[in-house]
Amino acid sequence: xxxxNNRKLLFVFGPITGLVMFGAVLFIATFLTDREYRxxxxxxxxxxxxxxxxxxxxxxxxxxxxxxxxKPYVEAEYRRFPGVGSRVAIWAVAQLHLLxxxxxxAVPIFAVLIEAIGYKTGDKRYDRLAYExxxxxxxxxxxxxxxxxxxxxxxxxLYPKFTNYLMSVFSPTFLPYVLLFFLExxxxxxxxxxWGKFHPLVHLGLGIGLNVVGTGxxxxxxxxxxxxxxxxxxxxxGAVISVSDAITNYTWMPINVHRVIxxxxxxxxxxxxxxxxxxxSAKTDEERAHYDWMGYIxxxxxxxxxxxxxxxxxxxxxxxYAYSQTLGLTMMGGAFSxxxxxxxxxxxxxxLGANYYLxxxxxxxxxxxxxxxxxxxxxxxxxxxxxxxxxPRSIIxxxxxxxxxxxxxxxxxxxxxxxxAKNTAVNILILTTFMSFLLYRRTGKISTxxxxxxxxxxxxxxxxxxxxxxxFLGVYGYFVEASVRIGLSVPQVSSVLFAMVSIMAIDVxxxxxxxxxxxxxxxxxxxxSQYVLIxxxxxxxxxxxxxxxxxxxxxxxxxxxxVIRDTSPDAFTPTLGFATQVVSVTVLIFFALIGFVFxxxxxxxxxxxxxxTQASHSHGPVGAPSVDYARGGPELAEGPAxxxxxxxxxxxxx
Amino acid sequence: MxxxxxxxxxxxxxxxxxxxxxxxxVPQKEVQPPQETVLRADLTTADMVTVxxxxxxxxxxxxxxxxxxxxxxxxxxxxxxxxxxxxxREPGLDALEYFAKSIYAPxxxxxxxxxxxxxVINKPPIGLTDxxxxxxxxxxxxLGGTATVTLQTSHRYYTPPGATPGAAPEEKAGGEKxxxxxxxxxxxxxxxxxxxxxxxxxxxxx
Numbered sequence: 001x002x003x004x005n006n007r008k009l010l011f012v013f014g015p016i017t018g019l020v021m022f023g024a025v026l027f028i029a030t031f032l033t034d035r036e037y038r039x040x041x042x043x044x045x046x047x048x049x050x051x052x053x054x055x056x057x058x059x060x061x062x063x064x065x066x067x068x069x070x071k072p073y074v075e076a077e078y079r080r081f082p083g084v085g086s087r088v089a090i091w092a093v094a095q096l097h098l099l100x101x102x103x104x105x106a107v108p109i110f111a112v113l114i115e116a117i118g119y120k121t122g123d124k125r126y127d128r129l130a131y132e133x134x135x136x137x138x139x140x141x142x143x144x145x146x147x148x149x150x151x152x153x154x155x156x157x158l159y160p161k162f163t164n165y166l167m168s169v170f171s172p173t174f175l176p177y178v179l180l181f182f183l184e185x186x187x188x189x190x191x192x193x194x195w196g197k198f199h200p201l202v203h204l205g206l207g208i209g210l211n212v213v214g215t216g217x218x219x220x221x222x223x224x225x226x227x228x229x230x231x232x233x234x235x236x237x238g239a240v241i242s243v244s245d246a247i248t249n250y251t252w253m254p255i256n257v258h259r260v261i262x263x264x265x266x267x268x269x270x271x272x273x274x275x276x277x278x279x280x281s282a283k284t285d286e287e288r289a290h291y292d293w294m295g296y297i298x299x300x301x302x303x304x305x306x307x308x309x310x311x312x313x314x315x316x317x318x319x320x321y322a323y324s325q326t327l328g329l330t331m332m333g334g335a336f337s338x339x340x341x342x343x344x345x346x347x348x349x350x351x352l353g354a355n356y357y358l359x360x361x362x363x364x365x366x367x368x369x370x371x372x373x374x375x376x377x378x379x380x381x382x383x384x385x386x387x388x389x390x391x392p393r394s395i396i397x398x399x400x401x402x403x404x405x406x407x408x409x410x411x412x413x414x415x416x417x418x419x420x421a422k423n424t425a426v427n428i429l430i431l432t433t434f435m436s437f438l439l440y441r442r443t444g445k446i447s448t449x450x451x452x453x454x455x456x457x458x459x460x461x462x463x464x465x466x467x468x469x470x471x472f473l474g475v476y477g478y479f480v481e482a483s484v485r486i487g488l489s490v491p492q493v494s495s496v497l498f499a500m501v502s503i504m505a506i507d508v509x510x511x512x513x514x515x516x517x518x519x520x521x522x523x524x525x526x527x528x529s530q531y532v533l534i535x536x537x538x539x540x541x542x543x544x545x546x547x548x549x550x551x552x553x554x555x556x557x558x559x560x561x562x563v564i565r566d567t568s569p570d571a572f573t574p575t576l577g578f579a580t581q582v583v584s585v586t587v588l589i590f591f592a593l594i595g596f597v598f599x600x601x602x603x604x605x606x607x608x609x610x611x612x613t614q615a616s617h618s619h620g621p622v623g624a625p626s627v628d629y630a631r632g633g634p635e636l637a638e639g640p641a642x643x644x645x646x647x648x649x650x651x652x653x654x
Numbered sequence: 655m656x657x658x659x660x661x662x663x664x665x666x667x668x669x670x671x672x673x674x675x676x677x678x679x680v681p682q683k684e685v686q687p688p689q690e691t692v693l694r695a696d697l698t699t700a701d702m703v704t705v706x707x708x709x710x711x712x713x714x715x716x717x718x719x720x721x722x723x724x725x726x727x728x729x730x731x732x733x734x735x736x737x738x739x740x741x742x743r744e745p746g747l748d749a750l751e752y753f754a755k756s757i758y759a760p761x762x763x764x765x766x767x768x769x770x771x772x773x774v775i776n777k778p779p780i781g782l783t784d785x786x787x788x789x790x791x792x793x794x795x796x797l798g799g800t801a802t803v804t805l806q807t808s809h810r811y812y813t814p815p816g817a818t819p820g821a822a823p824e825e826k827a828g829g830e831k832x833x834x835x836x837x838x839x840x841x842x843x844x845x846x847x848x849x850x851x852x853x854x855x856x857x858x859x860x
Contacts, residue, residue: 557687562778573685580677
C-alpha cells in the first residue's frame with residue numbers, strides 16, 4: 001500500500017511542482033504589474049443617461065484621455081527593483097552569471113589539457129577524468145546563459161538610460177558576441193556528446209575550438225565592463241570617437257589575463273569540490289580511489305593557477321593607477337582599503353587549506369615520513385606570513401588606545417601594515433606553498449640520476465636565494481623614497497617566478513625515472529581532506545565575489561568613471577559589512593545551484609530505473625572503473641591505475 | 655548521523671557566515687556621492703579656509719594621499735608648511751601661482767623623490783570648481799603661512815567674472831602677490847566661524 005501511495009505521489013510530484021512554480025511566476029508578474037496605477041473600470045458613458053453627474057464624468061474621462069494622448073515620451077533613467085533595490089538586484093544576478101561563466105570557461109581549459117595528456121600517453125584514465133570534468137559543463141552552460149539573459153533584462157529594465165548608452169558605444173560588438181555564443185554552444189555540445197565518437201585529434205580540436213570561442217566571448221564582455229572603469233575612445237561628454245579604443249582600454253588586457261587565471265583556479269576548485277562530494281558519497285574503494293585522484297588534480301589545477309594570480313593582480317592594480325591615480329587610491333587607500341584585509345584572510349585561508357590538503361595527501365603515500373617532519377616549519381612560515389599580510393596599517397582603536405599608541409598606527413605593528421611588508425609576506429607565502437607541493441611530489445620517490453645531489457643543492461640554493469632576495473627588498477623598501485619603493489615589487493615577483501620555474505624544471509629531470517620507495521594508496525585519505533577541498537571551493541567563490549565587488553565598486557558614484565554619473569538612489573558606496581552580506585548570499589545561491597549541477601552529473605553514473613537490482617550485484621555504479629589503487633604514483637602524471645573498460649573508441653565511460 | 659548533503663551545506667553555510675563576520679569587523683563607512691555645492695559670492699577668506707579644509711577631506715580626496723604633519727617614507731608630499739615652501743619651490747612662480755599650477759596641471763612639476771600621480775582636480779571624476787579650488791588654496795596658505803585669497807583672486811588658470819583676464823595683481827617684494835585682503839577684523843587663517851551658506855538652503859551647499 002505504501003509503495004502504491006509513493007508511486008502516486010511520485011506521479012503527481014512533477015506536475016504539482018510545475019504548477020507551483022507557474023503560480024509563483026504568475027504571482028510575481030501580478031505583483032509587479034499591480035504596482036502600476038490604472039483607471040478604475042466604469043460603465044461606458046453612452047450606456048447611461050446624460051445626467052449632470054454622468055456628463056461631468058464623461059468630460060473628466062475625455063480630458064484624461066486627451067492628456068494621455070498628449071503625454072510626451074520621456075525616457076526613464078532608473079527604475080526601482082522592489083525590496084532590495086536595483087543595485088543589489090543587478091549585483092547578485094551579475095555575480096551569479098560571472099561565477100557560472102567562470103566555471104564554464106575554466107573547465108574546458110584543463111579538460112582539454114588532461115585529455116591531451118591521455119592521448120599523448122595512451123592512458124585512458126586521463127580521458128575518463130577529462131570526460132568527468134566535462135560532464136559538469138552542459139547544465140552550467142545553460143545556467144550561465146540564463147543568468148546572462150536575466151542580467152540583460154534587468155539592466156534594460158532598471159538602468160535603461162545607462163544601458164542604452166553602453167549599447168550605443170558597443171553595438172558593433174554585439175553581432176560577433178552572439179555569433180561566438182552560437183559557436184560556443186556548437187563546440188561545447190559537440191565536445192561533450194561527441195566523446196569517443198570522433199578521432200581523438202578531431203575531438204581535441206573541438207575542445208580547443210571551445211576554448212578559443214569561450215575566450216573570445218570573455219574578451220568582448222570584458223571590454224564592456226572595463227570600459228565602465230577606465231573609459232577610452234570617447235569625448236569628455238561621452239560621444240564615441242573610436243570603438244576599438246573603447247575596447248582596448250587601460251584595464252582590458254590586465255582583466256583578461258587576470259580572469260583567465262582566476263577562472264582556471266576557481267574552476268579547478270569547484271571541480272575538486274565535486275570530486276570531494278563524490279568521494280564522500282562513494283560506496284566502493286574503487287570509487288574513492290578515482291575521486292580522490294580527481295580531487296587531487298582539481299586542487300592541483302586550482303593551486304597551480306592560484307600561485308601566479310597575485311602577479312596578475314599587481315599588473316591590474318598598476319594599470320588602474322596608470323589610468324587614474326584617484327581610482328587607484330580609492331582602491332588601496334580610500335573607501336576600499338579595508339577590503340584588502342578581508343581579502344588577506346581569504347587568501348591566507350586558501351594557502352592554509354591548500355597546504356593542509358597536500359600534507360594530508362602525504363599520508364596516502366608510503367615512505368612519506370622523512371618529508372612530514374618539515375610540515376611544522378612550513379606551517380610556521382605560512383602562519384607568520386598570513387599574520388603579516390592581515391596586519392592593517394591603521395588599527396581600529398578607542399580614543400585611549402590611540403593616545404597610548406601615539407596615533408592611529410601601532411608603533412611596531414604599523415610597520416607590518418605597509419606594502420613593503422605585505423608584498424614580502426605574500427611572496428614568501430607563495431614560495432612556501434610551492435615548497436609544500438615539491439615535497440608532496442617527491443613523496444615515495446628517490447631520484448636515480450647521477451647528479452641527484454648536485455641538482456637538489458642547486459634547487460635549495462635557488463630557493464634560499466629567492467627567499468633572501470625577497471626579504472632583503474622588503475626591508476630595503478623602508479629606507480628608500482616612494483618612487484624607488486614602488487618599483488621593488490617587480491624584482492620580488494620576478495625572483496619568485498624564476499625560482500618556481502627553474503626549480504620545477506630541475507625537478508622534472510631529477511625525478512624522470514625515480515625509484516619508488518612506496519606505493520600511493522589513492523582513496524586512503526581521511527574524510528576531513530575532502531571537506532578541506534569544499535572549504536577551498538567556498539573560499540575561492542567568496543573571494544571572486546569580493547574582488548568582483550571591489551572592481552565594480554571602485555567607480556563609486558559613476559556608471560562610466562568620470563563620464564556618466566550615477567544619479568540613482570543607489571549611487572552611494574555601501575559599507576563593507578553590507579557588501580560582504582551580499583557576497584555571502586550570492587555564494588550560497590551559487591552553491592545551491594552548483595549542488596544541483598553535481599546531483600545532475602551524478603545521475604549520469606546511476607543505473608537506469610529498474611536495473612537497480614541487477615546493478616546491486618555488480619561492483620559500484622555503472623561505468624565506474626575497477627581500480628588497482630596499489631599501483632600508481634603520487635603525482636599528476638601517475639593517477640590511480642584504473643582498469644577501464646572503454647565503450648567508446650576514445651575511452652568514453654558512460 | 656547527519657546526511658552528507660546536510661553536512662556539506664552546513665560547511666558552506668558556516669564558511670560564508672565566517673567571512674561575513676570578518677566583513678563586519680572592519681571599519682564600516684558608507685560613502686555618499688559628493689553633493690553639488692554652490693559657494694556664496696561673499697565668502698570671507700576665513701570661510702574659504704574652512705570650506706577648503708572640508709573639500710580636501712571630502713570631495714577633493716586630497717587627504718587620501720597627502721598627509722599633514724607626517725614624515726618618513728611617504729608616497730606623496732606632506733603638506734605641513736607647504737605655504738612657506740611654495741613661494742620658492744619653482745623659479746618665477748609665487749606661492750599662489752605654484753598652488754594653482756599644482757592643482758590645474760599637477761604633472762607639470764614633480765617634487766623630487768616622488769612619482770607623478772596627482773590627477774587633474776578640476777575635471778571629472780573629482781571635478782572641483784574654480785571657486786572650490788580657490789578655497790583649497792586658501793586652506794593650503796594656512797599651512798605655514800597666512801590665507802590671503804578671496805573668491806575674486808585671479809591666477810593664470812582662472813579669472814573671476816568681471817575681472818580683467820590676465821590682470822593678476824603685482825608681485826610683492828617677497829614674491830607673494832597681493833591678493834584681495836581679508837576683511838578687517840576677520841583674521842585670515844583662523845577658521846573659527848562656520849562657512850556662510852547661501853540662501854535658500856540647498857542640500858550639500860556650503
